[in-house]
Amino acid sequence: xxxxxxxxxxxxxxxxxxxxxxxxxxxxxxxxxxxxxxxxxxxxxxxxxxxxxxxxxxxxxxxxxxxxxxxxxxxxxxxxxxxxxxxxxxxxxxxxxxxxxxxxxxxxxxxxxxxxxxxxxxxxxxxxxxxxxxxxxxxxxxxxxxxxxxxxxxxxxxxxxxxxxxxxxxxxxxxxxxxxxxxxxxxxxxxxxxxxxxxx
Amino acid sequence: xxxxxxxxxxxxxxxxxxxxxxxxxxxxxxxxxxxxxxxxxxxxxxxxxxxxxxxxxxxxxxxxxxxxxxxxxxxxxxxxxxxxxxxxxxxxxxxxxxxxxxxxxxxxxxxxxxxxxxxxxxxxxxxxxxxxxxxxxxxxxxxxxxxxxxxxxxxxxxxxxxxxxxxxxxxxxxxxxxxxxxxxxxxxxxxxxxxxxxxx
Amino acid sequence: xxxxxxxxxxxxxxxxxxxxxxxxxxxxxxxxxxxxxxxxxxxxxxxxxxxxxxxxxxxxxxxxxxxxxxxxxxxxxxxxxxxxxxxxxxxxxxxxxxxxxxxxxxxxxxxxxxxxxxxxxxxxxxxxxxxxxxxxxxxxxxxxxxxxxxxxxxxxxxxxxxxxxxxxxxxxxxxxxxxxxxxxxxxxxxxxxxxxxxxx
Amino acid sequence: xxxxxxxxxxxxxxxxxxxxxxxxxxxxxxxxxxxxxxxxxxxxxxxxxxxxxxxxxxxxxxxxxxxxxxxxxxxxxxxxxxxxxxxxxxxxxxxxxxxxxxxxxxxxxxxxxxxxxxxxxxxxxxxxxxxxxxxxxxxxxxxxxxxxxxxxxxxxxxxxxxxxxxxxxxxxxxxxxxxxxxxxxxxxxxxxxxxxxxxx
DNA sequence: GCGTAAACGAGACGGTACGTCGCGTCTTAGG
DNA sequence: CCTAAGACGCGACGTACCGTCTCGTTTACGC
Numbered sequence: 001x002x003x004x005x006x007x008x009x010x011x012x013x014x015x016x017x018x019x020x021x022x023x024x025x026x027x028x029x030x031x032x033x034x035x036x037x038x039x040x041x042x043x044x045x046x047x048x049x050x051x052x053x054x055x056x057x058x059x060x061x062x063x064x065x066x067x068x069x070x071x072x073x074x075x076x077x078x079x080x081x082x083x084x085x086x087x088x089x090x091x092x093x094x095x096x097x098x099x100x101x102x103x104x105x106x107x108x109x110x111x112x113x114x115x116x117x118x119x120x121x122x123x124x125x126x127x128x129x130x131x132x133x134x135x136x137x138x139x140x141x142x143x144x145x146x147x148x149x150x151x152x153x154x155x156x157x158x159x160x161x162x163x164x165x166x167x168x169x170x171x172x173x174x175x176x177x178x179x180x181x182x183x184x185x186x187x188x189x190x191x192x193x194x195x196x197x198x199x200x
Numbered sequence: 201x202x203x204x205x206x207x208x209x210x211x212x213x214x215x216x217x218x219x220x221x222x223x224x225x226x227x228x229x230x231x232x233x234x235x236x237x238x239x240x241x242x243x244x245x246x247x248x249x250x251x252x253x254x255x256x257x258x259x260x261x262x263x264x265x266x267x268x269x270x271x272x273x274x275x276x277x278x279x280x281x282x283x284x285x286x287x288x289x290x291x292x293x294x295x296x297x298x299x300x301x302x303x304x305x306x307x308x309x310x311x312x313x314x315x316x317x318x319x320x321x322x323x324x325x326x327x328x329x330x331x332x333x334x335x336x337x338x339x340x341x342x343x344x345x346x347x348x349x350x351x352x353x354x355x356x357x358x359x360x361x362x363x364x365x366x367x368x369x370x371x372x373x374x375x376x377x378x379x380x381x382x383x384x385x386x387x388x389x390x391x392x393x394x395x396x397x398x399x400x
Numbered sequence: 401x402x403x404x405x406x407x408x409x410x411x412x413x414x415x416x417x418x419x420x421x422x423x424x425x426x427x428x429x430x431x432x433x434x435x436x437x438x439x440x441x442x443x444x445x446x447x448x449x450x451x452x453x454x455x456x457x458x459x460x461x462x463x464x465x466x467x468x469x470x471x472x473x474x475x476x477x478x479x480x481x482x483x484x485x486x487x488x489x490x491x492x493x494x495x496x497x498x499x500x501x502x503x504x505x506x507x508x509x510x511x512x513x514x515x516x517x518x519x520x521x522x523x524x525x526x527x528x529x530x531x532x533x534x535x536x537x538x539x540x541x542x543x544x545x546x547x548x549x550x551x552x553x554x555x556x557x558x559x560x561x562x563x564x565x566x567x568x569x570x571x572x573x574x575x576x577x578x579x580x581x582x583x584x585x586x587x588x589x590x591x592x593x594x595x596x597x598x599x600x
Numbered sequence: 601x602x603x604x605x606x607x608x609x610x611x612x613x614x615x616x617x618x619x620x621x622x623x624x625x626x627x628x629x630x631x632x633x634x635x636x637x638x639x640x641x642x643x644x645x646x647x648x649x650x651x652x653x654x655x656x657x658x659x660x661x662x663x664x665x666x667x668x669x670x671x672x673x674x675x676x677x678x679x680x681x682x683x684x685x686x687x688x689x690x691x692x693x694x695x696x697x698x699x700x701x702x703x704x705x706x707x708x709x710x711x712x713x714x715x716x717x718x719x720x721x722x723x724x725x726x727x728x729x730x731x732x733x734x735x736x737x738x739x740x741x742x743x744x745x746x747x748x749x750x751x752x753x754x755x756x757x758x759x760x761x762x763x764x765x766x767x768x769x770x771x772x773x774x775x776x777x778x779x780x781x782x783x784x785x786x787x788x789x790x791x792x793x794x795x796x797x798x799x800x
Numbered sequence: 801g802c803g804t805a806a807a808c809g810a811g812a813c814g815g816t817a818c819g820t821c822g823c824g825t826c827t828t829a830g831g
Numbered sequence: 832c833c834t835a836a837g838a839c840g841c842g843a844c845g846t847a848c849c850g851t852c853t854c855g856t857t858t859a860c861g862c
Contacts, residue, residue, distance in 0.1 A: 013839040015827030039321040120317035121239040130376040168368035176330040215858030216806035413834035439721040513720040520717035521639040530776040568768035576730040615853030616811040
């Protein structure tokens with residue numbers, strides 16, 4: 001004799017196809033749980049409860065905590081980190097500020113930190129993290145590269161490594177819980193570009 | 201019915217004082233477990249089993265997984281990251297290589313990555329991580345600063361930020377699982393110092 | 401995205417009427433699953449998979465595991481338990497042997513044991529079991545009653561109770577997993593009829 | 601960050617030894633759950649909740665639902681089924697009445713029926729059931745055997761088979777949910793002993 | 801020199817979460 | 832209206848660890 005739920009469930013199957021409402025409810029719930037209770041409170045059970053979804057449904061579509069985390073992060077990725085002020089120095093400083101604001105001013109920061117944590121125990125998450133960080137670096141490198149035709153940087157400048165140092169600095173601050181001031185962002189740009197351009 | 205162990209335990213109390221053998225056995229076991237089974241296999245139960253120690257003993261002296269992790273890492277810290285070749289450029293490149301070798305060539309890497317992961321859920325670990333990273337940056341800043349009296353860097357160079365970018369790059373590579381080649385280490389030094397010195 | 405099955409399904413609807421092929425396929429599959437995987441492996445899901453049928457189809461036509469079980473058992477009921485040798489003693493012994501052979505030599509035994517198990521948690525199944533056992537007893541009582549006009553039993557003999565003891569003995573052996581030898585069947589008849597007839 | 605229970609648990613460990621309070625609490629809870637919610641509501645989770653015990657504790661000491669069930673039944677076994685009235689006929693009738701009363705008038709009946717059900721899917725439970733039923737038969741056989749020296753039964757009477765038919769009749773009635781009246785108990789004794797003794 | 805106190809191993813305990821299975825219901829899409 | 836298919840909410844499964852607790856033993860130290 002199976003158990004009959006006392007209250008009607010809020011969502012039902014819509015037939016032999018994935019229910020997008022469920023998908024959204026789970027992602028919303030995951031983001032909320034992560035924000036409110038932190039990484040250690042981020043359990044599949046808690047997400048399922050908050051989403052009024054069944055655990056098997058979550059495992060069916062996401063398969064692991066890391067996969068869920070990544071999709072939550074993807075949903076929250078901002079489209080435009082890279083300002084275009086016509087000055088590499090201002091662009092770099094602005095990007096650093098934008099990135100830190102994005103991480104600290106929304107749920108993106110806790111989510112991303114959770115992905116980094118997960119990546120230390122889970123190879124799939126690690127590869128996803130690596131891919132994401134490389135994407136970010138490429139993004140930044142393109143932004144820096146715009147300075148070459150403008151003469152702000154010499155053609156031989158290694159934009160890729162400069163970009164990686166920028167993302168790494170932001171990551172390190174995020175992970176260790178120290179914020180980055182606007183002034184520091186400016187100084188970082190100055191320091192990094194000192195060899196090529198003059199301080200503003 | 202009290203349990204009669206079939207085999208005699210390997211260690212006993214030595215009276216009303218902490219047993220240093222137990223301390224060492226626990227730290228050794230923790231390092232071994234972490235290395236062999238990874239962060240997800242690093243549980244207090246596993247450490248206790250491997251150390252033939254009781255769980256309460258571990259909780260008494262370390263209090264949390266993070267504390268144990270930190271002490272394991274402290275034990276493995278290397279004394280000398282900073283070469284002194286007389287050239288800032290070579291020093292920076294050498295330090296990057298040393299640091300990555302230290303992380304990848306011993307159990308220090310997995311241990312440190314575990315601390316970073318733990319720090320994303322645990323404020324104590326986060327503060328410890330921050331303190332450690334700032335120590336590391338100061339260390340590197342001192343190394344870079346030696347170039348100022350030698351004329352390799354102008355007095356106004358922001359050694360602290362440069363140092364932080366170096367440690368951040370290494371950290372990012374460690375966390376995302378990409379190693380750093382000797383060539384990249386050299387290029388990093390070149391890129392960072394481009395404004396002040398000439399490539400070797 | 402609706403699923404596109406790689407292989408064409410074996411059966412389709414035949415329009416607005418029950419498909420007898422489906423009925424047979426489900427009953428066959430149920431019997432097979434029960435025989436091969438036992439009562440604990442007998443799940444609606446397993447039957448549906450084995451029959452290539454949808455779960456709702458099964459629920460529509462049978463409504464519960466017990467109902468399915470009962471129909472499987474009905475299909476396998478033997479028509480003729482009661483031998484007619486002209487001797488009550490031989491008839492009783494023969495019936496016991498026939499019944500145990502039927503249960504142990506086909507899928508009827510596991511199916512019936514499953515019904516008994518189901519009946520302990522499910523009132524419908526319990527009533528069905530009771531009805532079946534009373535039928536069986538009546539059957540046996542009629543067989544025994546044939547001895548009265550022949551003078552093997554006195555008119556006042558309680559054929560119903562004797563019949564019930566016979567079916568009960570067989571049931572107990574079935575449920576506890578002990579088989580009943582031919583010799584024991586004969587002894588049972590002797591013991592039961594000792595008061596009325598002489599041993600053969 | 602592990603969860604701290606808000607309320608203090610009612611029972612704690614008493615050291616590296618089994619806590620008899622826990623044992624009793626689990627058995628009490630198991631009996632209560634089985635009685636109140638029936639076999640289908642008898643889940644390890646429900647027992648654990650009712651006993652305020654952890655599931656792992658139950659699995660550690662009982663290992664399976666069947667084992668728990670058997671221990672609950674053992675605890676409730678009555679010591680004395682077999683009356684001794686000096687008359688086999690009255691003894692048999694009395695025992696049947698006692699047995700049915702025991703099953704129907706306490707939690708022993710539901711518990712025993714659950715064991716029978718479990719035994720149809722679980723070999724361990726089946727062997728335990730078989731052993732229990734054989735014990736019961738031996739018990740009854742001894743009772744019947746007392747009639748031989750008194751001359752109520754001839755020495756060649758097969759007490760074992762008679763005993764088994766008695767227990768089987770009671771079992772069949774229990775399992776199919778039909779009670780056995782005092783009158784039927786008397787008739788059963790009469791029928792079984794008709795060959796040897798005269799009705800009372 | 802002897803009792804006390806602390807450290808230790810062991811492991812039981814109440815819990816939470818894990819990831820999986822089956823339940824019974826629902827909707828779709830196709831005959 | 833029937834069918835196959837399968838998503839869904841739900842809850843139980845049996846397991847792994849968590850962090851706490853008590854036990855009995857062993858030793859150093861203070862009275």
